[in-house]
Amino acid sequence: MSLIEVNAASYTYPNGFSALEDINLKVDKTDNIAIIGQNGAGKTTMVKLLNGLLKPSRGSVIVNGKNTKKYTTAQISREVGYVFQNPDDQIFNNRVYDEIAYALVQAGASESEIKERVTKYSKLCGVDHLLNENPYDLPLSIRKLVTIASVISTQAEVVILDEPTAGQDELGLTIISNIIDTLIREKRAVITITHDMEFVSSHFNKIIVMANKNIQKTGYPEEIFFDEQIMDIASLKPPVIVQVIQRLGLKVQTLSSQELARVINEL
Numbered sequence: 001m002s003l004i005e006v007n008a009a010s011y012t013y014p015n016g017f018s019a020l021e022d023i024n025l026k027v028d029k030t031d032n033i034a035i036i037g038q039n040g041a042g043k044t045t046m047v048k049l050l051n052g053l054l055k056p057s058r059g060s061v062i063v064n065g066k067n068t069k070k071y072t073t074a075q076i077s078r079e080v081g082y083v084f085q086n087p088d089d090q091i092f093n094n095r096v097y098d099e100i101a102y103a104l105v106q107a108g109a110s111e112s113e114i115k116e117r118v119t120k121y122s123k124l125c126g127v128d129h130l131l132n133e134n135p136y137d138l139p140l141s142i143r144k145l146v147t148i149a150s151v152i153s154t155q156a157e158v159v160i161l162d163e164p165t166a167g168q169d170e171l172g173l174t175i176i177s178n179i180i181d182t183l184i185r186e187k188r189a190v191i192t193i194t195h196d197m198e199f200v201s202s203h204f205n206k207i208i209v210m211a212n213k214n215i216q217k218t219g220y221p222e223e224i225f226f227d228e229q230i231m232d233i234a235s236l237k238p239p240v241i242v243q244v245i246q247r248l249g250l251k252v253q254t255l256s257s258q259e260l261a262r263v264i265n266e267l
């Protein structure tokens with residue numbers, strides 16, 4: 001059985017707006033997924049279904065065998081952590097240490113485990129020198145890193161990051177790359193919503209394309225980025241290397257610049 005199974009799930013907001021229709025999806029332990037799609041495609045709504053923040057209006061979402069409708073968000077989020085798009089929707093402690101430690105305290109972790117995990121994950125997120133600061137005194141991009149630390153410091157087997165790269169400078173991008181690589185090494189499934197196709201092509205082994213309230217295609221990066229029809233449906237531009245290959249009319253399908261150079265040298 002997969003870690004998460006979404007079966008014919010739909011979601012209608014309380015104001016009557018139908019945001020998702022008949023979604024089917026499986027997430028496995030080794031998945032490292034990027035969700036892409038234009039604004040309003042339903043990406044955030046779908047990941048909120050995965051961690052129980054929203055419950056499907058029809059169909060079901062099963063996490064580790066648990067139907068999310070029968071459990072609280074707090075129970076499901078111990079297994080599927082979600083980092084909000086806007087950190088201000090998540091932060092409510094007035095000290096960075098307490099914010100990162102919060103979920104561990106709630107889960108009943110020992111004092112020494114809390115300290116050890118806060119130290120490890122605050123360092124990974126580049127906020128270990130800010131543990132005594134008030135998060136609201138920090139810039140938005142740093143507040144986002146604090147919220148990532150607070151979610152990944154838990155034991156959640158699945159970590160969902162909603163637009164982690166938005167508003168980050170080069171240092172922030174490097175930190176986020178390291179975070180994702182570490183989560184993969186820790187054998188946790190990572191699901192990331194992003195609009196940054198270069199970032200997708202260098203970090204993820206599976207892509208979900210969303211448009212029109214549904215998943216349009218799931219596949220390996222090459223399968224998705226070289227599928228002009230699907231990229232058109234989602235109103236997305238592929239990474240630059242794909243655009244170059246298409247302009248040159250080459251038959252090769254690669255995201256590796258070394259491989260592209262080899263092909264061009266052989267022409």
Ligand SMILES: Nc1ncnc2c1ncn2[C@@H]1O[C@H](COP(=O)(O)OP(=O)(O)OP(=O)(O)O)[C@@H](O)[C@H]1O
Nearest residue numbers: 013015017019037038039040041042043044045046
């Ligand atoms: N609380 C809400 N009430 C009513 N409609 C909502 C609500 N939240 C989102 N929507 C609508 O649901 C649709 C899907 O929104 P969602 O945030 O899931 O899209 P998204 O793909 O994540 O977009 P973005 O890339 O802009 O974050 C949009 O049309 C949005 O306006």
